[in-house]
Amino acid sequence: MAKATYSFPRGFLWGTATASQQAEGQNINNNWSAWETQPGRIREGHKAGLACDWWGGRWKEDFDRAKETGQNAHRLSIEWSRIQPTPDRWDEDALDHYRQMVRGLVDRGMTPMVTLHHFSDPLWLVDRGGWESPETPALFEAYTRKVVEALKSYVSLWCTINEPNVYTVCSYLTGEFPPGKTDLNATSQVYINLVKGHVLSYKAIHEIQPAAQVSIAMNYNGFEPSRPWFFLDTFLSNFMTSNFNYAFPMALKTGKLNFAAKRTSIPEAAGTMDYYGLNYYTVQKVAFVLKPKDMFFRRFFPEGSELSPTGFIANRPDGFFKAMQFANSFDLPIYITENGVEDPEDTFRPKYTVQHIHQMWRAVNYTYPIRGYFHWTLVDNFEWERGWTQRFGLWGLNVDTQERIRRKSVDVYARICKENAISSDMVAEYIPGLLPVLFPD
Numbered sequence: 001m002a003k004a005t006y007s008f009p010r011g012f013l014w015g016t017a018t019a020s021q022q023a024e025g026q027n028i029n030n031n032w033s034a035w036e037t038q039p040g041r042i043r044e045g046h047k048a049g050l051a052c053d054w055w056g057g058r059w060k061e062d063f064d065r066a067k068e069t070g071q072n073a074h075r076l077s078i079e080w081s082r083i084q085p086t087p088d089r090w091d092e093d094a095l096d097h098y099r100q101m102v103r104g105l106v107d108r109g110m111t112p113m114v115t116l117h118h119f120s121d122p123l124w125l126v127d128r129g130g131w132e133s134p135e136t137p138a139l140f141e142a143y144t145r146k147v148v149e150a151l152k153s154y155v156s157l158w159c160t161i162n163e164p165n166v167y168t169v170c171s172y173l174t175g176e177f178p179p180g181k182t183d184l185n186a187t188s189q190v191y192i193n194l195v196k197g198h199v200l201s202y203k204a205i206h207e208i209q210p211a212a213q214v215s216i217a218m219n220y221n222g223f224e225p226s227r228p229w230f231f232l233d234t235f236l237s238n239f240m241t242s243n244f245n246y247a248f249p250m251a252l253k254t255g256k257l258n259f260a261a262k263r264t265s266i267p268e269a270a271g272t273m274d275y276y277g278l279n280y281y282t283v284q285k286v287a288f289v290l291k292p293k294d295m296f297f298r299r300f301f302p303e304g305s306e307l308s309p310t311g312f313i314a315n316r317p318d319g320f321f322k323a324m325q326f327a328n329s330f331d332l333p334i335y336i337t338e339n340g341v342e343d344p345e346d347t348f349r350p351k352y353t354v355q356h357i358h359q360m361w362r363a364v365n366y367t368y369p370i371r372g373y374f375h376w377t378l379v380d381n382f383e384w385e386r387g388w389t390q391r392f393g394l395w396g397l398n399v400d401t402q403e404r405i406r407r408k409s410v411d412v413y414a415r416i417c418k419e420n421a422i423s424s425d426m427v428a429e430y431i432p433g434l435l436p437v438l439f440p441d
């Protein structure tokens with residue numbers, strides 16, 4: 001096999017991504033903590049509980065782990081319900097807690113990227129209609145200002161909203177997330193309000209910190225027609241691609257939101273992305289089915305796909321390249337804000353990770369302006385409606401004892417971060433089966 005090193009540009013950011021509700025623990029004032037008390041909402045009745053106990057202070061040891069294994073960046077999120085526990089109160093202690101966390105990163109020589117909204121909403125906001133309400137964008141702006149004023153000495157890389165597409169579809173169309181609605185009108189309204197909320201937040205951040213880099217993190221799910229010769233499959237996969245993958249970021253580019261066959265002009269949204277934040281996990285086939293109750297389609301991984309242990313993700317690094325191609329069409333710097341796989345035994349993750357990072361290396365060499373990569377995630381965390389049944393951490397977590405379990409992936413990723421490269425030596429040591437794929441003679 002060839003001996004080679006696939007290097008990344010100097011200053012490339014290598015980190016992991018996390019979210020408040022999934023890692024902090026002890027969140028009792030948001031819609032997810034309420035949701036998990038309802039029977040049947042979370043697999044096996046799991047609860048977030050202490051999660052990774054970051055609110056109890058274990059972020060320090062986990063940031064040490066990240067630092068010691070070569071990471072120079074970290075993406076985390078702020079919990080709105082902690083900062084603003086009731087509409088008329090700001091919690092300065094909570095702001096201070098986050099200030100210590102981001103300072104903790106800077107002290108370790110790591111660049112923080114801070115997300116302001118990662119799926120969870122304060123209960124009081126939900127009582128006022130959540131993101132269906134036209135008042136919410138302005139409330140989000142007020143919360144943004146509070147956070148940015150508090151953290152601006154340490155943070156200049158901001159993500160306003162994580163995966164507005166996943167949030168909206170799962171909360172208002174498929175009903176897997178709270179409030180569990182299946183209502184197309186509500187879905188469209190929430191999409192519009194999220195665009196507006198992002199815009200107000202984007203502008204507020206720039207007012208406070210003119211040099212800030214602000215954007216969203218967009219989930220890109222590769223859709224492929226199951227039968228490419230069948231126009232209904234092709235129509236459906238194109239429809240999903242444009243509504244799910246394209247609509248939101250295009251609105252932030254052009255000021256026009258084309259979603260669910262409706263065109264909404266939001267001119268103030270044009271030009272409100274400073275970078276493209278890309279979350280990528282997988283590709284799915286789409287087929288037309290004659291079943292109105294399934295909305296006439298089926299999504300699935302074809303037989304023979306290399307699937308993750310709980311069947312959640314198919315290993316499709318080529319789909320990652322396509323997603324980066326789309327991201328590149330925006331002519332902005334690109335951050336890979338999430339990518340990873342659930343795998344408790346860690347037999348699949350090393351391969352998945354290296355193959356995806358290899359595609360990112362290809363994209364960098366196609367001169368796509370990719371500036372960093374945040375692996376999902378650092379330590380096993382609470383995976384929304386899938387609870388603890390999915391383990392995405394480089395480190396495993398014993399939820400009862402809080403013990404961290406060092407997986408092989410820690411060392412694989414550490415080698416990549418420290419060498420700023422994928423080397424054939426590393427692959428030979430950890431994933432020899434990949435050598436002929438990545439380093440053919």
Ligand code: FCB
Nearest residue numbers: 019162163166219376383
């Ligand atoms: C993404 C979410 C993130 C995590 C991963 C597995 O859609 O942004 O919080 O749950 O999926």
